[in-house]
Amino acid sequence: MYQLLALAAAVAFALGSVLQQKGGLEVDAGGNDPRFLVQILSHPIWLAGGGCQMAGWILQAVALDKGPLIVVQSLTTLSLVIALPFGRRLTDQVVTRRVWAGAAAATAGIIIFLSAGSPSGGTSNTSASAWWRACLSVLVIVVALGLVGFRRDGAVRALMLGSAAGVGFALQASVTKVFVTLVGHGLSTIISSWTTYVLIASAVVGFVLQQAALKTGILAPAVASSNAVTLAASVVLGITIFNETIAGDHLAPAVIGLAITLAGIALLAGAQAPPRPVPAVGGG
Numbered sequence: 001m002y003q004l005l006a007l008a009a010a011v012a013f014a015l016g017s018v019l020q021q022k023g024g025l026e027v028d029a030g031g032n033d034p035r036f037l038v039q040i041l042s043h044p045i046w047l048a049g050g051g052c053q054m055a056g057w058i059l060q061a062v063a064l065d066k067g068p069l070i071v072v073q074s075l076t077t078l079s080l081v082i083a084l085p086f087g088r089r090l091t092d093q094v095v096t097r098r099v100w101a102g103a104a105a106a107t108a109g110i111i112i113f114l115s116a117g118s119p120s121g122g123t124s125n126t127s128a129s130a131w132w133r134a135c136l137s138v139l140v141i142v143v144a145l146g147l148v149g150f151r152r153d154g155a156v157r158a159l160m161l162g163s164a165a166g167v168g169f170a171l172q173a174s175v176t177k178v179f180v181t182l183v184g185h186g187l188s189t190i191i192s193s194w195t196t197y198v199l200i201a202s203a204v205v206g207f208v209l210q211q212a213a214l215k216t217g218i219l220a221p222a223v224a225s226s227n228a229v230t231l232a233a234s235v236v237l238g239i240t241i242f243n244e245t246i247a248g249d250h251l252a253p254a255v256i257g258l259a260i261t262l263a264g265i266a267l268l269a270g271a272q273a274p275p276r277p278v279p280a281v282g283g284g
Contacts, residue, residue, distance in 0.1 A: 002067035005059050006075035012056030014082035017223055019049030021214040022091050065180040068244050073173055073234035074110050077227045081107055087219040098267055099220060105264025112257030117246040126241050134241055138171045158222040161213035166229030168206030174237045175199045228265040
């Protein structure tokens with residue numbers, strides 16, 4: 001059941017990303033302009049995308065409550081593949097043979113990884129020291145990738161900022177798995193829990209970085225890098241924080257499947273920017 005919820009979340013995330021990109025591209029301010037976030041928050045198309053993203057997060061949260069972090073995150077990674085036809089239709093994305101090959105590889109790799117690795121759940125009773133190490137590591141990586149990304153342009157900018165967002169999203173998903181166990185225990189429990197504030201912080205950071213990546217106008221590297229890093233970081237966090245395991249006798253094919261997925265996403269990251277309209281030249 002949680003697998004279907006994760007796939008539904010992937011669809012919602014895909015449509016939400018494309019709608020948010022479309023809305024972000026229609027506002028005047030650039031990605032480095034402080035007015036950018038203010039403008040998109042009042043844009044109807046972007047808000048529709050935000051609604052889809054919220055629906056995706058709710059579906060993902062329910063899936064995480066039922067299943068292992070590694071499995072849920074592997075399935076939601078398919079949002080990139082699902083986003084391609086949406087992007088082609090709504091934001092004129094260039095979907096070449098390379099892009100389709102990358103999408104096919106990413107999908108096949110996830111199927112191999114889940115079939116061979118058989119990831120299983122561990123425990124939610126994680127030590128405070130493990131969470132501290134995870135949060136500090138995420139902070140350092142996000143800051144480093146963000147600083148590099150904001151100094152670049154084009155696909156490289158989308159790739160670096162998307163990667164930074166992916167690290168934040170991986171932590172967000174990990175904390176969500178703990179947070180959902182608090183729902184139903186009363187508002188005071190939620191307010192007094194550290195998970196609430198780490199969840200909000202990781203979501204906000206991931207959101208800002210993802211919007212800046214989408215603002216480049218190149219969907220594939222922005223979403224591909226985010227999905228790839230989210231998946232890779234989720235595997236690490238699932239193993240180190242929740243003691244989730246991958247079947248030892250099928251470890252090699254599981255790793256191969258994960259490598260195929262990342263290779264497919266790397267192909268997608270090389271997608272071309274959509275054509276921009278040429279300004280008309282005034283005549284006499």
